[in-house]
Amino acid sequence: xxxxxxxxxxxxxxxxxxxxxxxxxxxxxxxxxxxxxxxxxxxxxxxxxxxxxxxxxxxxxxxxxxxxxxxxxxxxxxxxxxxxxxxxxxxxxxxxxxxxxxxxxxxxxxxxxxxxxxxxxxxxxxxxxxxxxxxxxxxxxxxxxxxxxxxxxxxxxxxxxxxxxxxxxxxxxxxxxxxxxxxxxxxxxxxxxxxxxxxxxxxxxxxxxxxxxxxxxxxxxxxxxxxxxxxxxxxxxxxxxxxxxxxxxxxxxxxxxxxxxxxxxxxxxxxxxxxxxxxxxxxxxxxxxxxxxxxxxxxxxxxxxxxxxxxxxxxxxxxxxxxxxxxxxxxxxxxxxxxxxxxxxxxxxxxxxxxxxxxxxxxxxxxxxxxxxxxxxxxxxxxxxxxxxxxxxxxxxxxxxxxxxxxxxxx
Numbered sequence: 437x438x439x440x441x442x443x444x445x446x447x448x449x450x451x452x453x454x455x456x457x458x459x460x461x462x463x464x465x466x467x468x469x470x471x472x473x474x475x476x477x478x479x480x481x482x483x484x485x486x487x488x489x490x491x492x493x494x495x496x497x498x499x500x501x502x503x504x505x506x507x508x509x510x511x512x513x514x515x516x517x518x519x520x521x522x523x524x525x526x527x528x529x530x531x532x533x534x535x536x537x538x539x540x541x542x543x544x545x546x547x548x549x550x551x552x553x554x555x556x557x558x559x560x561x562x563x564x565x566x567x568x569x570x571x572x573x574x575x576x577x578x579x580x581x582x583x584x585x586x587x588x589x590x591x592x593x594x595x596x597x598x599x600x601x602x603x604x605x606x607x608x609x610x611x612x613x614x615x616x617x618x619x620x621x622x623x624x625x626x627x628x629x630x631x632x633x634x635x636x637x638x639x640x641x642x643x644x645x646x647x648x649x650x651x652x653x654x655x656x657x658x659x660x661x662x663x664x665x666x667x668x669x670x671x672x673x674x675x676x677x678x679x680x681x682x683x684x685x686x687x688x689x690x691x692x693x694x695x696x697x698x699x700x701x702x703x704x705x706x707x708x709x710x711x712x713x714x715x716x717x718x719x720x721x722x723x724x725x726x727x728x729x730x731x732x733x734x735x736x737x738x739x740x741x742x743x744x745x746x747x748x749x750x751x752x753x754x755x756x757x758x759x760x761x762x763x764x765x766x767x768x769x770x771x772x773x774x775x776x777x778x779x780x781x782x783x784x785x786x787x788x789x790x791x792x793x794x795x796x797x798x799x800x801x802x803x804x805x806x807x808x809x810x811x812x813x814x815x816x817x818x819x820x821x822x823x824x825x826x827x828x829x830x831x832x833x834x835x836x837x838x839x840x841x842x843x844x845x846x847x
Contacts, residue, residue, distance in 0.1 A: 469496075469498070469670060469844060469846060470498050470499065470500060470844070470845045470846050471496045471498070471499040471500070471669070471842040471843060471844050471845060472499060472500045472501065472502075472842065472843050472844075472845045473499065473500075473501045473502070473841055473842060473843075474840070474841060474842070474843050475841075476502045476503065476504060477501050477502065477503045477504070478503070478504055479503060479504060479505050479506055479507065481503075481552065482501060482503040482505070483512070483515060483516065483519075485501070486516055496669040496670075496671065496842055499842055500845065552838075552841065556834055556837055556838050559833055559834050559837050561829070561830055561833050563604070563616045563619075563620060564620045564622075565833075566604040566826075566829055567600060567601070567604055567620075567622065569829050569832065569833075570599075570600035570601075570603040570604050570829070571596070571597070571600045573600075573603065573654055573657050573658060573661075574596045574599050574600050574603070575596070576657055577650075577653050577654060577657050579595045579596045579598075579599040580595075580598075580599040580602070580645055580646050580647065580650050581595065581599075581645045582595070583595050591626060592625060592626065593624045593625055593626065593633055594624055594625065594626050597622075597623075597624040598624060598633065598641055598645075599646075601613070601617065601622075601624065601632075601633070601638065602638070602641060602642055602646055602822070603651075603654055603822070603825050603829075604825075604826065604829070605638075605642075605822050605826075606822055606823060606825070606826030607804060607805075607806050607807065607822075607823060607826065609635075609809070610635040610636075610638045610639045610642075611635045613635070613638055614632065614633065614634055614635040614638060617632035617633070618632055642815070642818070643812075643815060646818060648814070648817055648818050648821060651818060651821035651822065651824075651825065652719050652720070652821060654825055655717055655718070655719060655720065655821065655824045655825055655828055656718060656719065656733070658716065658825065658828035658829060658832055659711060659714065659716040659717065659718050659828060661832050662711075662714035662716045662828070662831060662832050662835040662836075663711070663714060665714075665832075665835045665836050665838075665839040666713055666714060666835065666839060668839070668842075668844060669839075669842075671713065673711065673713045673714070674711075674734075674735045674737065674738040674739065675711070675712040675713065675738070675739045675741070675790060676709055676710065676711055676712070676718060676734060676738055676739065676740050676741070676794070677709075677710050677712060677740075677741045677742070677790070677791050677793070677794020677795070678707065678708065678709045678710075678727065678730060678740060678741075678742050678746070678794075679707070679708060679742065679743060679745075679794065679795070679798070680705060680706070680707050680723045680724075680725070680745060681705070681706060681708065681798050681801075682703035682704055682705040682706070682723075683703070683704050683706070683801065683806050683807065683808045683820065683823075684701045684702075684703060684704075684807055684808065685701055685702040685703065685704055685807070685808045685809065685810075685816070686701070686807065686808075686809040687701070687702050687811065688700065688701060688702065689701075689702045704808040704816045704817075704819075704820065705722075705723035706720055706721070706722065706723055706817070706820045707720065707721045707722065707723050707724055708720050708797060708798070708824070709721075709730055709733065709734075710794045710796075710797045712790055712793045712794055714831060714835050715793070715796050715797065715831050715834075715835075716827070716828045716831050716832070716835075717797055717824040717827055717828055718733055718734075719733050719824075720820050720821050720823075720824045722817065725745050725746050725748055725751075726748065726750065726751065727740065727742070727746060727751045727754060727755065727760075727762070728750075728751075728754050731754060731755075731758045731760065734758075734760055736758070736759045736760075737759055737760075737761075738760055738761070739760075739761045739763065739787065740755065740760055740761065740762050740763070741763045741764075741787065741788060741790060741791040741794065742762070742763075742764050742791070743764070743765060743791065744764065744765050744766065744767045746762075746764050747764050747765070747766050747767050747776065747779075749773040749774075749775040749776050750775070751764070751775075752764075752775035752776065752778065752779045753775050762779070763783065763784060763787050763788050763791075764779060764783075765783070765788055766779065766780055766783065797827060800827055801823060801827075806823055808820070
């Protein structure tokens, strides 16, 4: 009776009892922290939030929403039951269809959709707004280098603003970057003459002054900014995915394909560590299948998910020694080494399925048609780091917009 009365009045409370299910509860139930959505939802927006397949990393554990409900309580329960049965039947049919494919072409996780996708995905960021975010980051971590007084020509441009310009470069060419600065009238000078550097000077700064370690610090800072947005939900944010990938270059190389030498585009490989909840990059390193270099960057007690490429006995010992839970799908064949034997026993398929969320960063690179047009190897690696900075800036704005949808009611 109580639930029916509240539903007719248009109030729904959502509570997650476990990481894979969201249930409806009674308004007024004593919970430690309850959030409310800052707008009234339509029935079409509210019902998908009750779907048990909704990813738990995208919403707070418990929140209340005001809804315009045109259906009765019995109709809502019937609709949710029909949706659950439909999804279950679809999954069974999809699984049977995929059995007809080879194992390499079968999917290994469910499809997921973020709630309010239309409202969040429409969030755009202008170049000037990116510059403002980059300037704030520079104020926190410091500029890329410190100008030595009394040596060389007097500095014409501000070091902090030059560092911010490089952070927002992303996949732009230096000519396009200089053009964007000119279009917004960005003042990078020390004397306030409202001039911005040219493309050749920006290339000089990128090649001679910018270090890869400093760019990784900026990436980590942008990741922490998104974590701050989600911290009010008191959810576990330390779930990471690591994987190797590559980006096409403009240069060509000779490869032997089907016993024939061909000219193909070079690939720039890299290793990315991404955070599931915020869809941000924690760090980008050179390609490897060892996780030892990731340990100093991971918080203690984190969950790290990786594919079979990282099924190396040493990785299991390193993760256990440093308090990191490593979930790796073991390769086929006999398991003889002790580390792999232990990993096979503790392998959790439900946790491993979260690896799919970590692939969003690589999908974003493909959607943005990211390319690596640098020639020198060190510049190519820094180019990958700049792509990570651009991604984190965009995702921080989306995460901020998403978290602002929820207001804590019992603060």
